Amino acid sequence: MPVAETIRQALARSLDEAGIKISAEEVLLARPKELSHGDYATGVALQYAKQVGMPPVKLAEKIVAGLGELNGVKSVEVVAPGFINFRLTPDAINTVLGEASANEEAWGKNNSQKGSRVMVEYTDPNPFKEFHIGHLMSNAIGESISRLVEYSGAEVKRANYQGDVGPHVAKAIWNMRENEIAQGMFIHTIGSTATSYVLGAARYEENPEVKKEIDEINRKIYTKEDPAINRLYDIGRKQSLEHFEGIYKTLDTKFDHSFFESETAPFGKKVVEEHPEIFEKSDGAIVYKGDEKKGLHTRVFINSKGLPTYEAKELGLAKIKYEIYPYDKSIVITGNEVNEYFRVLLDAMSKVYPELASKTVHISHGMMRLTTGKMSSHTGDVITGESLIEELKERATARAKESRADDADKLAEQIAVSAVKYQILRQASGKDIIFDRERALSLEGDSGPYLQYAHARAHAVVEKANSQGVTLKIFGNSEPNDVSRLVTRFSEVVLYATNELEPHLLVNYLIGLAGAFNSWYAQVHILDGTKEAPHKVAIVNAVRATLKNGLCLLGISAPEKM
Missing domain, CATH: 3.40.50.620 (HUPs)
Structure with missing residues (x-):
């Protein structure tokens, strides 16, 4: 059983003992934005405190006391004004990490809409x-x-x-x-x-x-x-x-x-x-x-x-x-x-x-x-789709020619398309966009090319590990870092973005993951010849698979060389 379901069921039982009858499906369990707040969090104590006539923190403490031992959960804490935070065990996190690394094609998929027939216009x-x-x-x-x-x-x-x-x-x-x-x-x-x-x-x-x-x-x-x-x-x-x-x-x-x-x-x-x-x-x-x-x-x-x-x-x-x-x-x-x-x-x-x-x-x-304001095909004041992509492609060509890519022209086009799509998908659908060409092509963060480059970097590490005979391996008791913990959230983010029909939710997650990965990459020596190297390569491979699948879901290509 997934750890999230274990937590929900335990919360429902404990709430029942406190006089609050709800099903496990009704329990609101979320991923905290800040990793320092744990891997899962719930505000059920805040939600039902008034109903049972208790201060939220006291109700939270009572709920936690009734949870018992939870498989896959390392610790549970109550935080004012009444949140309950859960931290998962290394084994629980590393197990999911292993799934991402070993089963790339299926990683992140779910069957929440299996059997449904959908037309998208x-x-x-x-x-x-x-x-x-x-x-x-x-x-x-x-x-x-x-x-x-x-x-x-x-x-x-x-x-x-x-x-x-x-x-x-x-x-x-x-x-x-x-x-x-x-x-x-x-x-x-x-x-x-x-x-x-x-x-x-x-x-x-x-x-x-x-x-x-x-x-x-x-x-x-x-x-x-x-x-x-x-x-x-x-x-x-x-x-x-x-x-x-x-x-x-x-x-x-x-x-x-x-x-x-x-x-x-x-x-x-x-x-x-x-x-x-x-x-x-x-x-x-x-x-x-x-x-x-x-x-x-x-x-x-x-x-x-x-x-x-x-x-x-x-x-x-x-x-x-x-x-x-x-x-x-x-x-x-x-x-x-x-x-x-x-x-x-x-x-x-x-x-x-x-x-x-x-x-x-x-x-x-x-x-x-654009900076000139809204377009009008009625007056001819139009920036065509293909002209914008072509302009961005021209700007990306010099960079592409200096890359490791086998086909610089193809890479330049992939960068141009990713630059456009990312800027569109990075915010909720109903909002207007001021398109910034320089920002769209930036490799410094918050852009499609930045995500592509993070993927290419991860791919290069795995490729180098293979050439050195380093076989990736997940160590179940290895203490998870922020990158590992973020990777485990991918499937839930995909489900959330699908249910809300909002790709920007996935974009926000991917840019956070890429940032965490690049920061970790700059701080550690991955292929250092130590016994930890296979586990570190497995983390990189999980990041690579997550970025690749995530980019695909955004309709953006994931070049292996940049």
């Missing part, structure tokens, strides 16, 4: 527009959450939902057509198509006649009645999707399903029209009147031109997803600018498809900003 760039750095946020968060959920035993399907119809497409096609009129045999490229959107969007706002033309193009995109428009549409869509696939490859993302608004729009419109008891007509449009008591606004689902809006398309998407893959949970990751739209959508879905609404989890992220 993320990234969602729009054809005819740039893949901007905001899409990097959705991709980094979605890929990490997908990996965490998979690591917990669930079957995960990755989905990408792309807006291949809508006003933005019409604006791009209008300018693509203008280019052909002005220049004859105009060769459309991915760059010119994205630029066409920016120019078309500007003309749409400036010129009423152009606005009418673009609105008509938008209608024809849905009806597919105009061969000339269909041709331009096919060119732009194909170029965009091929371009996006190259970016996904760089980011190490492979989608199982791709959904498009051109597919969800007609179905979503049909669903809305079939439920007049839920959606009602208003000024030529069809709307959903949000419940003001819930703070929901009225939203248009089909506009006055008869075209489905974002909300109607999303409603149709939920059903289309489920028909393709009957999920137990659908996780949808978007920017926080659509939070209010999504609240209304989920409320409407709860009436149309109540079962699907109950299975849907919406996670929103903040915006990524």
